[in-house]
Amino acid sequence: MHLSCVKTGANRLFDTISLWLLPAGLFFLLSALFLFPERSLQHKLYYALFSIPTLLALCVRPGELKPLLREPLVLLFVLFAAIALISLGWSGTEDSASSLAKRPLHIFMLFAGMTLLVRHRLEALQPVLLASALVALFGTLPALIEFFQHPPIDQRLIGGGALDNPLLSSHLFGFFSIYWLVLCMTCRDLRILALSGCALAVMCGLILTTGSRTPLLAMTLAAIWLACLRRDGRAKLLLAGLVVAAVATVLLFGQMILERGSSFRFEIWRMVLELISQRPLLGHGYDTSLALDPGTGYTLSEPHNFALGVLYDVGLVGLLPWLGLLGYGLYSGWRHRAQPLFVLASTLLMYGIGAGLTEGGGIMSRPKEHWFLLWIPLALIAALNIARRTGYLPRQVMQALAPEPARQLMADAQVIEEDGLGPKVLRLADGSFLKLFRRRRWFTSGSFNPYATRFANNSQQLVTLGFVAPRILGLYRFTDGSSAVHYQPLPGQTLRQALEQAPSAQARQTLTLAFGRYLARLHEHGVYFRSLHLGNVLVNQGELALIDVADMRILPSSLSLELRQRNLRHMQRYQEDRGWLFEENAAQLLTGYAEQASARAVARLERHIQVAKA
Template sequence: MLLHEPVFIALLLFAAWAMLSLCWGPPDDESALSQFKPPLHIMLLFAGCYLLVRYRSEIIQPLLFSAAVVGLIASIYNLYMFSRLYEPGMRLIGGGAFDNPLLSSHVFGFFCAYWLSLSMTCKHRAMLWLSLPAMAVMFAAIIATGSRTPLVALTMAALWLGFICWNRRSIILLGVLLIGGATIGVLFSQMIIGRGDSYRFEIWQIVLHKIAEHPWIGHGFNASLSVDPGAGFTLEEPHSFALGVLYYVGIFGLIPWLFFQAWSLLSSWRNRVQPLFIVASTWLVFGIGAGLTEGGGILSRPKEHWFLLWIPLALIAALSINQRARRLLTIPVIPLTPTAFEQMTANARVIEEDGLGPKVLRLTDGSFLKLFRRRRCYTSGSFNPYSERFAVNSEQLRDMGIPTPQTLNLYRLKNGSSAVHYCPLPGNTLRQVLQGITAPAVRQALVERFGKFMAQLHERGVYFRSLHLGNVLVLEDGEFGLIDLADLRIYPSPLTLSLRQRNLRHMQRYTEDRRWLFEEHFEALLQGYGVIASKSAVDNLHRQVLAASLMAQAH
């Protein structure tokens, strides 16, 4: 899948050209293998991101949020310690691996860009009121470093956000940019202009002269760079990512380098319905802005430069691959006002309800509307609403040849709940069909077929946590289909024995399911399951059911 992604193909070309440039680079005491390690690290980052999005896409947003919270806490601590030691002219460096203010500002800016993008994409007011002060803390940390580059980079990221998210918040964001820019210009003018251009123009002029010596092929990936701008010390970086690429691998290397950045932004724009694309592209724009006047290493080991380029690119590539494979959300979520909701559900028949009201409604046109109410506390559903999981899971299962309902629309209600509007599958639940069968032999044959279907799910890595006879449909053509798909995960390999056991335990909770499947027709279930599954899986199922029966008899 990676080899079909334009961003990764461009990375391969870029890395291959960089390694080829070792042929005309200066002799190096290091082994050739050590030169191949940095691009290998980066390619493994891309592969890891792809696998993470492919098989655990639901944890990406909680994972990023948790990382940002850790970064926020660390930044608050760094600011507190800095305030205790502050003297005029002092710049915040930070603790741990931070060894200079500029590198610290890259990481602070990375998380500031995250909180900024979260404030533009979050749907819950509580998350908005958390992201705004968090962003202010990270911005204060950037100001404390005294670095000007991240201010430019954040401005670019904010403009990109306003463009890709265009809504009412975009207008507010643009207004804040104008007011904030004026305020920073007044309060921190000395920080901005006091250090002049920090020899940037002199550095770039010297580097451009060196680039002109080998403009097309560069000096080689392992070439050294020494720049003396007249400041009394020499520098080893061109203080520009683009100039670094030109110096080391020339124009031929610059072409794929520019391509994978431009293509990533274009892909993010096309898939802006998915919030993760917005976050990742905002990081990339921030990195592009930061790379205008800083850096220069083209294929680096894992360090702070990864925050500016490789992490955003790897995430965008992974998202693009899985979006094309329909493993991510492909349809927009539409806000549904109370008035529109009442009009849609007028004369609807309640199919399922609980103490809080209807959960599943059959609308007048025959379609269904399933409601997922907002939880009081934050869960993974706060980041990935169950209505969206329903739509994504349904699409994935259909691609695997398993019939599922067709999603028509996704809605976000004013009270924070979500809803999925879908066409029902034509058929009856397996529980209803078994209830209507009077002949034991016919029921036994149907249970055997269900055992085979369940084994197919397990062998293909489908873990349907809510699997029971009420969520399996017998279609008009006799095939099985699945409904109520919000609580489902697809693994890269057949399910482990423990996951299969958990699936069975869930079905054993229902009295009728237990009687038909695990008492009256258990041998038929095992026989059907054994057509697809291994003997060890069948034996494990047998042991678990017997153990559960003995436990029930003991009670």
């Protein structure tokens, strides 16, 4: 019993971290600089809500490391970090080795935590990104209004919260500008498109008021990359918009930008290259201090170029895995460009690469603005790669279906299920099924994770877990905002029908025994099917399967006793089900459940049956 309690406690801890702490930690990582007056709070919140919980989750479930360490991006980062740590042997750093070793560890936890979040709580990713983008938008609007009402002496906006440097602020504004730009390019809802367009305009205005030219170059590169990924009508509009935006920027803000004159970057790069030439192969060592005076009268500690910073610290040996990280990240985005999340992540990475051409230097740091340029996009791409490889990312992508192709698809279809608003399930001419999901209020969970996508993703994950599930043929979005999943139905009859038509009591006992095993397998694999009843279970030659899998959650661990009991209570609402399962064949249900489930779960089921009989 003691070991069982320990295992249960470990599962609940892992679930709490994956389902709740990591989404909260990612939100504060992305938005803390806008919300709080001190940047140290960003570090503390990241450590407390993301990095340390991820480490605990990996200690509780070491098997999660296996897919992580098979991902090329993670392996390249580990190699890069190892080279950097080895270089401490000849580094001129003033910090302790233990302090510096924590930095790559926290970045590794970013990769690992993002992977856990995407694998086990994918539906929370887009709401977290949207909430963070809205915080960035509305958190900076007061500073923008103040800027126009009372312009600062240097005519450069910094922003509110913990932001203290216009160039670093512009990196964050650019990051969220790319988010809104990708949303404008990928969303189909006109209301969300209008919101995204307005937000993009405001964020671009924020960038311009910082007077920084680096994010303008980075956004141009990112927009070109995005247009190449999409290659549709919106991509052509985007490229045309770039030309218009360039002309407008020169006309409206050209004087403010040009008045800044030279930023001494060419002089800085020349000086850094001279230092790199002294130790080109191994570099000067991780975190070696750098002091440059290009004629400004004060010293600078960064080479203002990420690649030069890598070369200075770890030389050509360290540059190769670093370039491999960037190259494989972009390759992943290009290879999976049909997936909207890959489009977003790789476009953010391209923005970071563009910004890194003229900014940055520290190759690994504590959480700060530079993480938005490289480590956050790379961690997201790595997590998406792992989720796709392990079956946690939907392989089917929703396609827009015009009215005429939709009519052709549904020609001669037979209505299988309908309600007062019209058909819900159609049997098409070829025997496949089309399940329709009507448009609901525009601001719901279905806006981020449509029910058709949930159906397809749950079917895919059930197959990954070893269950039988419908084969998905396509996902469609119609012009009226509704969606549909096209799938090949499973043969057989419902378990309720099978019990009704069973020739004998012994046949019903055999079916109930099989259902007990199946129910326990679902619970042990973390499958919580809210609408579970005998009319939603299919029987075909002794094989059981679920019907209508959109209304389902698949948790990282086996279900808690409370969720199991909730499933049982739902089945008791149906009089026939209650009679067959909890009265006539209760012993067979319990026996079958005991073959797969833990002793505590079986004891809870037995008590539930006794209460039901009473």
